[in-house]
Amino acid sequence: MTTNDRPVECDRLAEALRGLRARTGLSLAALSAKTPYSKSSWERYLNGKTVPPRQAVMELCELADERSGRPLALWELAEAAWSGRAAGGRPPGTVTEADPGTATAAAPAPVWEAAPGDEDGGGRRLRPGTLAAVLGAAAVVALGVSLAAAGVFGAGGGTHAEAAPSTPAAAAKGCHGSSCTGKDPEAYGCGVAPPPVTLRKERFPGGTVVKIRRGVVCGAVWARIDLGRVGDRVEILVPRHAPLRTLVKDKYDAQAAISTPMADATQDDLSQVRACLVRNGERHCFGTGAGAVR
Numbered sequence: 001m002t003t004n005d006r007p008v009e010c011d012r013l014a015e016a017l018r019g020l021r022a023r024t025g026l027s028l029a030a031l032s033a034k035t036p037y038s039k040s041s042w043e044r045y046l047n048g049k050t051v052p053p054r055q056a057v058m059e060l061c062e063l064a065d066e067r068s069g070r071p072l073a074l075w076e077l078a079e080a081a082w083s084g085r086a087a088g089g090r091p092p093g094t095v096t097e098a099d100p101g102t103a104t105a106a107a108p109a110p111v112w113e114a115a116p117g118d119e120d121g122g123g124r125r126l127r128p129g130t131l132a133a134v135l136g137a138a139a140v141v142a143l144g145v146s147l148a149a150a151g152v153f154g155a156g157g158g159t160h161a162e163a164a165p166s167t168p169a170a171a172a173k174g175c176h177g178s179s180c181t182g183k184d185p186e187a188y189g190c191g192v193a194p195p196p197v198t199l200r201k202e203r204f205p206g207g208t209v210v211k212i213r214r215g216v217v218c219g220a221v222w223a224r225i226d227l228g229r230v231g232d233r234v235e236i237l238v239p240r241h242a243p244l245r246t247l248v249k250d251k252y253d254a255q256a257a258i259s260t261p262m263a264d265a266t267q268d269d270l271s272q273v274r275a276c277l278v279r280n281g282e283r284h285c286f287g288t289g290a291g292a293v294r
Helices: 008-024 028-034 039-046 054-063 069-083 130-149 169-173 251-255
Strands: 112-114 124-126 197-204 208-215 220-226 233-237 244-247 257-259 274-279 282-287
Touching: 008 039, 008 054, 008 069, 028 039, 028 054, 028 251, 054 069, 197 274, 197 282, 208 274, 220 233, 220 244
Parallel strands: none
Antiparallel strands: 112 124, 197 208, 208 220, 220 257, 233 244, 233 274, 274 282
């Protein structure tokens, strides 16, 4: 535990989230505008005052153009510690008569009691609550082993590698191919998990980056603009589709990353996809290359 009685796992997660937020360049107000979570909620998440929802971590990864494997692995550990699953079902900081010290992730020793009708103790059973505590601690140990095997923990307790992404959110929403056309990639999970592929990106003055992105599970493509200028318009052009576009409307859009609606794209279409940035009346277009440039 840390000096403020907060699990160290929560501090590690908060540190990772602050790094992602720094990469986005977003203010707390802009984060609130781009996600379903309020400015005060983001303040708590980034300072480790509470564990964010899993979806909030995924959305921040998307805004930072970061694979979600490692942050979600840290979230799993932080959520287990915060909820008390790492200490047999007690929230962090909880003290009981049987456990006056600081709670840890170690499994408690089994406490036995005589079974009914067996006062001499020959037939013993676990005292109620002890089995749940033992199993809860065992689950956390198993989680740590699997994360270590995936390379989440390096020597000395540091973190360095990314775990594989979780089950695709897009599949659960039922958006694929033509059913994705005209829809928001983030709202339908295509821009969250698994992370989309960047087919091509171009940099423009002022730190603006425009990307052509593809959601493999969704079978669709879209354009994303990072750090645009108010008034910028970005378009995605796919064979057989009218251009789909989005506009940088205000300072929050300019500080963030916004995407066009999606268009379904077959494998044959991918070499013909184009994106355009329209700025100050000038149109700057580029097409997909031979491979991804993530």
